[in-house]
Structures are given as C-alpha cells and as structure tokens.
Amino acid sequence: MTITVPNRAAAAPIDEALDRKRSPLDVALHFVKRQPLGTFGLVIVVVMFLAGALAPWIAPFDPEENDFNAMMEAPNLIHWLGTDQLGRDIFSRLVFGARTALIVGFSSAVLGGVIGLVMGVASAYFGGWFDLIFQRVLDVLMAFPLIILALAVVAVFGTGVFNVIIAITIPLVPRCGRVVRASALAVREVPYVDAARALGFSHTRIVLRHMVPNVIAPFLILLSAFVGQAILAEASLSYLGLGVQEPVPAWGLMLQGGAEEYATTAPWIAVFPGVAIMLTVLGISLFGDALRDAIDPKLRDR
Amino acid sequence: MYRYVVTRLLLAIPTLVGAAALVFVLMRLIPGDVCLIRLGMGSHGNPAAMEACRQALGLNNPLIVQFLDFLGSYFTFDFGTSMWSGRPVAVEIGTRLPVSLQIALMATVIAVLIAIPLGTISALKENTWLDHIVRMVAIAGIATPSFWLGIMSLVLVLDITYLATGKAWMPPIDYVPFWQDPLRNLSIVLLPAITVGYRYSAVTMRMTRSAMLEVMREDYIRTARSKGLVEQIIVNRHALKNALLPVVTLIGIEFAFLIGGLVVTEQVFNLNGIGRLFVQSVQNQDNVMTQALTMLVVAVFVLTNLVVDLLYAWLDPRIRYS
Numbered sequence: 001m002t003i004t005v006p007n008r009a010a011a012a013p014i015d016e017a018l019d020r021k022r023s024p025l026d027v028a029l030h031f032v033k034r035q036p037l038g039t040f041g042l043v044i045v046v047v048m049f050l051a052g053a054l055a056p057w058i059a060p061f062d063p064e065e066n067d068f069n070a071m072m073e074a075p076n077l078i079h080w081l082g083t084d085q086l087g088r089d090i091f092s093r094l095v096f097g098a099r100t101a102l103i104v105g106f107s108s109a110v111l112g113g114v115i116g117l118v119m120g121v122a123s124a125y126f127g128g129w130f131d132l133i134f135q136r137v138l139d140v141l142m143a144f145p146l147i148i149l150a151l152a153v154v155a156v157f158g159t160g161v162f163n164v165i166i167a168i169t170i171p172l173v174p175r176c177g178r179v180v181r182a183s184a185l186a187v188r189e190v191p192y193v194d195a196a197r198a199l200g201f202s203h204t205r206i207v208l209r210h211m212v213p214n215v216i217a218p219f220l221i222l223l224s225a226f227v228g229q230a231i232l233a234e235a236s237l238s239y240l241g242l243g244v245q246e247p248v249p250a251w252g253l254m255l256q257g258g259a260e261e262y263a264t265t266a267p268w269i270a271v272f273p274g275v276a277i278m279l280t281v282l283g284i285s286l287f288g289d290a291l292r293d294a295i296d297p298k299l300r301d302r
Numbered sequence: 303m304y305r306y307v308v309t310r311l312l313l314a315i316p317t318l319v320g321a322a323a324l325v326f327v328l329m330r331l332i333p334g335d336v337c338l339i340r341l342g343m344g345s346h347g348n349p350a351a352m353e354a355c356r357q358a359l360g361l362n363n364p365l366i367v368q369f370l371d372f373l374g375s376y377f378t379f380d381f382g383t384s385m386w387s388g389r390p391v392a393v394e395i396g397t398r399l400p401v402s403l404q405i406a407l408m409a410t411v412i413a414v415l416i417a418i419p420l421g422t423i424s425a426l427k428e429n430t431w432l433d434h435i436v437r438m439v440a441i442a443g444i445a446t447p448s449f450w451l452g453i454m455s456l457v458l459v460l461d462i463t464y465l466a467t468g469k470a471w472m473p474p475i476d477y478v479p480f481w482q483d484p485l486r487n488l489s490i491v492l493l494p495a496i497t498v499g500y501r502y503s504a505v506t507m508r509m510t511r512s513a514m515l516e517v518m519r520e521d522y523i524r525t526a527r528s529k530g531l532v533e534q535i536i537v538n539r540h541a542l543k544n545a546l547l548p549v550v551t552l553i554g555i556e557f558a559f560l561i562g563g564l565v566v567t568e569q570v571f572n573l574n575g576i577g578r579l580f581v582q583s584v585q586n587q588d589n590v591m592t593q594a595l596t597m598l599v600v601a602v603f604v605l606t607n608l609v610v611d612l613l614y615a616w617l618d619p620r621i622r623y624s
Contacts, residue, residue, distance in 0.1 A: 140320035143558075143603040144596070151565075152328040155584050228445065235447050236566045240581065255450060264460055264470070274450035281445035289441070 031294060038290020044283025052099035059092035064247040072266040082268040084254070085261075090268065094276050096249040101280060104161060104234040104244075108168040109226035115169070116176025117219055121211045123177070124184035125203070134177075141174040150233065154242045164243045168233045172226055179222055183215040190214075217295045224288025228281040235277050251277050303615075307608070314604040318597065319373070325596040326369050329589045335361055336385045336587045359385050372593060386588040395576060395594065401477045402575035404487075405495050405567070406560040412499030413506050414553065420503075421510025421549075422542060428515065436507065443504025451497045452570035459493070475572045494571045498564070502556055509552045513545040520544075547618055554610035558603040 032039045051058060060080075061067075067087040075082040081090040123134040141149075150167035157163040187193065188211070196206045237243030238252030246253060254273040262269055337355035341348070356362050360371065375382060381391040424436035456472070463471035473489050480487040517523065518541055526536045565577035576595060583591035 136316050136320060139317040139604075140324060140600075143317060143321060143600040144324070151581065151584050152325070152332075156328060156331045232447050236449060239447075239449055240566060240569060252447075255453065264457060264464070267457060270450075270453055270457065274447065274454065277447050277450065278442070278445045282441060285441050285445055 031290070035290035035294065037286050038294075041283040041286025041288075041290065044279055045287060048098050048102060048280050048283065051095050052102050055096045055099055059089070059095045061089035061092040063088065063093040063096040063249040065089075072262060072269070074266070075268055081272050082266070084269050085266070090254075090272055093249040093254060094251070094272060097251045097254065097273065097276065098280070100161065100244055100248060100250040101231050101234060101277070104165055104168065105227045105231035105280075105284075108165045108172060108230040108234075109223055111165070112169040112172025112230075113176050113219065113223045113226055116173045117180050117212065117215070118207070119173070120177040120180030121184045121207050121215060124181045124188055125207050125211060127188075134181075138174040138177050141171065142178070144171065150237055151240075151242060154237065159242060159245050161244055161248070164234055164237060167237065168230050172230065176219070176222055176226070179218055180215050183218050184211055187211050187214045220295060221288065221292040224284060224291055228284045228288070231277065231281055231284070307612070310608050310611070314601075314608075317604055318600060321596060321600040322373060322376075322593065323369070325593050326372060326589075329584075329587070329592055330365065332584075332587060334587060336589065337361065339586055340386070372590075376597065381594045382590040384583075384588055384591045386583065386586045386591065391591055391594045394579065394591065395598065398574055398576045398579050400479060401491070401573050402561060402564050402568070402577060404480070405491050405498060405564060405573075405575070406557060408491060408495035409499035409502050409560060410553065410557050412495060413503035413556075416499070416503040417506035418510055418542075418546075418549070421507040422514055422537070422545075424507070425511045425514030425518065425545075426537065437511070440504045440507040440511075443500050443507075446501070448497050448501045449566040449570045451500065452494065452567055455493050455497055456570070473571070475574075477574065490571075490573070494564075494567050494573065498560065498567055502560070505556060506549060506552060510545065510549050513548050514541060517541045517545040543617070547614060550613055550617065551610050554606050554613075558606040561599055561602045 065088065067083065067089075069087070070079065070083050071087040072085055073079050073083045079089050079091065081094065083089055084093070119134065123131045149171045150164075153167035153170060154163060157166065193206065193210055196210050201210075234243055234250070235252030235255075238250045239256050241256060244250040244253055251273040255270060335356070336359065337352050341351055341355060353362075360368060363371070372382075381395075383390050384394055387394065420436050420439075424433045427433050460470045460472065463469065473493060474486060475490070477490060478486050523536060523540055526540050527533075531540075561576070563577070564575055565581055567573075568575045568577040569581075576598075579591070580595050582588075583595065
C-alpha cells in the first residue's frame with residue numbers, strides 16, 4: 001500500500017494566490033471580470049470626463065460661434081451631428097456641455113453628500129435634542145421638492161453655474177443625512193466607539209475617525225446615485241431657463257430653445273443632447289450598481 | 303393606533319411651521335417685489351403708485367407681522383388672495399390642481415402596473431436574459447430625463463399623425479375633467495402620465511426586484527417549498543406580500559414628490575398645472591401664492607408619509623404603532 005503524498009507543485013499556485021497581496025491592478029481586473037456592465041458604465045463616464053476636460057482640443061468648432069450659412073444642417077462630414085437653429089455646431093456644444101454637466105453633477109453630489117454625511121453621523125452620535133432638531137430640519141428640507149427648492153435658490157442668488165450647484169446641493173443634504181444617520185445609529189453601539197470615548201478622544205475625532213469610515217459603504221453608493229440625479233436636475237433647471245445661461249453650452253439648455261419647435265424639421269437638435277444626458281447618467285448608474293455589489297457583498301445580486 | 307395618528311399629526315406641525323418659515327424667508331430674500339413687477343420697472347418714477355401698491359398688499363408691515371399674519375390666517379383656513387391676479391389663492395389652486403393630480407395618479411397607476419409584475423419576474427428569473435432586459439429597461443428609465451422623453455414622444459405623435467393623415471396633430475392643452483369629455487381628457491394627460499410613469503416605474507421596478515430577491519431567500523419560503531406548496535402560491539401569498547413593504551414606502555414617497563415635481567413635465571406639455579403655477583408665482587414674486595403652494599406640497603408630503611406608515615402596519619401585522 002502506498003501513501004500518496006499531496007502534490008506540492010499543484011498546490012503552489014493556490015498558496016501563492018492566497019499569499020500575494022492584491023495590487024490595485026488585480027482589484028481593477030477582478031472588477032472588470034466580475035462586473036462587465038459596471039465596467040461599461042465606467043468607460044462611458046471616463047469618455048465623458050475626457051470629452052469635458054479636453055473639450056477645446058476635441059471640439060472642431062467654437063461652441064458659441066454662430067454660422068448663419070449653416071443653420072439647422074443635418075449631420076454631415078463637416079458638422080458631425082448637424083447644427084442648431086443658430087448655426088452652432090451641435091457636436092462641439094455637446095463636448096463642451098459635458099464639462100458643465102460633470103462639474104455641476106460631481107460638485108453638488110460631493111458637496112451635498114459630505115455635508116449630509118457629517119451631519120448625519122453627528123446627529124446619530126450626539127442624539128438627544130440635537131438629533132431631534134436635526135430630524136425636524138431634515139423633514140422640512142425633504143418635504144421641499146428638489147426642483148422647487150432649486151427654483152427658490154436660483155431666484156435668490158440668480159442663475160449661473162455656481163448658483164446651480166448650490167441649488168442642487170441643498171436638497172441632496174437631507175437625503176444623504178437620513179440614510180447616513182440610520183447606518184451611524186448602528187455603528188454608535190459598537191464597542192470600539194465606547195472604547196474611543198473611554199480613552200477620552202474628542203467628539204470631532206470620534207465622529208470623523210471612528211464613525212465616518214464605518215458608514216462609508218452606504219455613503220458611496222448614495223453618492224453615485226446623487227451624481228446622476230444632480231446631472232438630471234441641472235438639465236431640468238437649464239431647460240426651464242433657471243440654470244446655466246446662454247451662451248454657455250449645457251445639455252439641458254440645448255433642449256430649451258428650438259428643440260421642440262424644430263423637432264420635426266431638424267430632430268437632431270433635440271435628439272443628441274438628450275442622448276448625451278441619458279448615456280452619462282446611465283454610465284454613472286451602471287458603475288454605481290457595480291460599485292455597490294463590489295463594496296458590500298451582502299447586497300450582491302440585488 | 304388612534305394615539306399614534308394624533309402624535310404623528312402633532313409632529314407634522316413643526317415641519318409645516320419650519321417649511322412656512324423657510325419659504326417666507328426665501329421669498330423675502332429675492333430682490334424686488336411683486337409691485338415692482340406688476341407696475342413695470344419703469345414705475346420707479348411713480349413712487350406714489352408703488353407705495354399704494356405695497357401698502358395695499360401689506361408689504362410695508364414689519365416682517366414679523368407679515369409672518370404671523372401668514373401663519374395665523376392658515377389656522378382659520380384663509381389662504382389669502384394672489385398678489386398677482388387678485389383672485390383667491392384657493393380658487394387659483396383649485397382650477398389647476400386637477401390636471402397635476404390626475405397626471406400624478408395616472409403615473410402612479412402606470413408605474414405600479416408595470417413595475418411590480420416586471421420586478422417580480424426579474425427577481426424570480428434572476429440572471430437570465432429576461433432579468434437582464436428588465437434591469438436595462440429600468441436603469442434606462444432612471445437615466446432618461448423625463449422632459450426629454452416628453453419632447454420625443456410629442457415629436458413622435460406629430461410625425462406619426464402627419465404621415466398617417468397628412469395633418470400634424472398636437473394634444474390639446476386646455477384641461478377638461480374626465481367625466482365631461484373622457485377622450486379629450488385622456489388625449490391631454492396620457493402622454494405626460496406615461497413619460498412620468500416610466501421613470502417612476504423604473505425606480506419601483508428596481509426596488510421590487512431587490513426586495514423580492516431578499517425575501518425569496520428567507521427561511522419561511524424554504525418552509526413553504528418543503529411543505530410542497532405550489533410555486534405560484536409561494537410567490538403570491540408568501541413572498542410578494544412581504545416584498546411589497548419597502549415598495550409601498552417608495553411609491554408613497556415618489557407620489558408625494560410628484561405633486562410638486564411636475565414642473566418640467568407641465569412645461570413640456572404646456573399644461574396649466576400647479577407646477578407651472580409654482581414657477582410663475584416665484585417669478586412674479588407672488589409671495590402669498592408661493593407660500594400657499596409650498597404649504598400644499600409639504601402637507602401632501604407629510605400626509606402621504608403618514609398614510610404609508612399606516613399601510614405598513616396593515617400589510618405587516620408585526621408592526622404595531624402605539
């Protein structure tokens with residue numbers, strides 16, 4: 001009777017795989033393999049980012065220049081996506097519009113998210129009357145519909161990219177604060193927070209170093225949804241004439257002027273900006289979904 | 303139960319007062335006032351008329367008096383008269399609310415009818431091609447701006463009617479109640495309801511799917527299976543009933559948002575609903591109207607949330623409010 005010795009050579013790759021620390025490249029490759037749709041979304045977002053960042057070098061025309069000899073031209077070799085009713089190149093305007101959409105989308109999402117995060121965690125940590133008042137403030141802000149709050153803010157501060165960011169940020173704060181507070185309430189009860197308090201750490205330190213990192217997973221998921229919502233909100237506001245103003249190229253604005261009027265004779269004016277908005281938000285949502293699955297295994301396959 | 307409802311209604315008061323204070327301050331922060339807009343910018347030259355207008359509308363009173371007047375009148379259900387048109391606020395809102403309300407209700411019905419069956423199927427057939435298609439449809443619905451969808455559907459209707467009859471047809475814009483002229487009523491509200499409903503259904507579909515997936519892994523589903531129940535009964539009686547809890551919350555919250563959130567849709571379809579009225583009253587600096595509309599939207603939000611919570615208790619006997 002012979003004893004079969006386990007084949008060390010065959011087991012080696014597994015050991016090696018277990019021992020090896022996962023490099024960022026491995027993590028990225030793993031993500032690509034596990035989340036093809038998320039990767040697709042990320043590609044869209046990256047392309048939009050590059051378009052926005054490199055707009056002056058990509059756009060074949062000046063987005064604000066009117067060419068009255070080429071008004072409402074159908075897509076052709078010179079004007080790839082046609083021209084609008086004022087003879088402006090639609091492709092160039094879309095490329096520059098990516099800049100506006102992404103700046104507004106990311107700034108308001110991050111700003112609203114971070115304020116909501118800190119306030120939500122603080123509210124859960126301190127509890128008591130602070131929490132109660134905070135809750136009522138959130139109630140009020142929640143009940144105010146996003147678009148109407150934005151309307152008022154724009155009416156007070158005027159239009160323009162910066163004010164649009166403020167207008168979209170404010171309604172995002174309570175939405176983030178709510179979710180974060182709920183997660184933070186659970187974290188508050190864990191022993192290491194008690195330990196930190198017993199060690200005499202300051203409130204700021206406990207909130208920022210011990211509680212915030214532990215609610216970061218739901219926060220990131222929320223943030224990716226916020227970017228999409230903020231881009232849609234910017235488009236709606238600009239469409240209503242309350243957001244970014246002409247002649248700054250913005251996707252919502254491009255749908256405003258002639259889009260409906262010339263929709264039958266020159267449908268490309270209305271079609272392409274809408275497709276741009278849709279693709280961008282789609283990319284962000286797909287990536288956000290994948291991120292959620294990757295970050296939180298408990299939520300996988302939902 | 304009774305106590306719970308009363309407590310919740312009492313808790314709504316600080317929310318409403320807070321909202322009132324917020325809209326009051328916001329409106330006063332906007333430079334200029336309704337008199338300046340009503341009399342035209344040129345009337346800087348006519349201080350007497352401006353003064354008379356401000357005096358008549360109570361704009362010269364101290365802010366605290368104006369605020370208390372505003373709050374006090376609401377306790378007697380007197381919502382004031384519009385500073386812009388001079389007509390009672392209740393009448394102005396009353397003529398415009400039906401359009402918005404009908405669109406919101408129809409959108410909700412459309413969303414529920416699409417979302418719950420598709421979301422359920424998607425969860426039951428997880429990771430099949432059917433599931434992938436439903437998920438893509440849902441995620442596209444979230445990504446598509448509803449006002450753009452509105453523009454596109456209008457264009458489509460124009461083109462199709464033009465090709466079919468040689469004459470382009472546009473939905474009428476003057477609202478008639480359903481019971482007066484059902485066909486005309488539907489031709490006005492159907493397109494907006496569908497464009498809004500699609501987005502709404504997308505959100506609901508995702509929630510239904512994820513809730514179903516979670517419930518289907520519960521122990522009681524395994525128990526139901528092991529005692530040999532037919533799959534259909536397991537899905538309908540055991541799974542769906544539990545999975546619908548978060549979905550009901552979502553539907554309620556989305557509905558509450560819709561009432562005030564139809565601004566863009568009404569703009570696209572040229573409808574005279576309360577979303578439009580809201581924009582106009584902010585732009586005209588019609589403080590009384592803006593305040594009334596804000597209070598209406600906030601009240602609807604608070605009440606909807608209460609109804610949702612009560613529905614919750616009815617759907618899930620484990621939840622008891624006291």
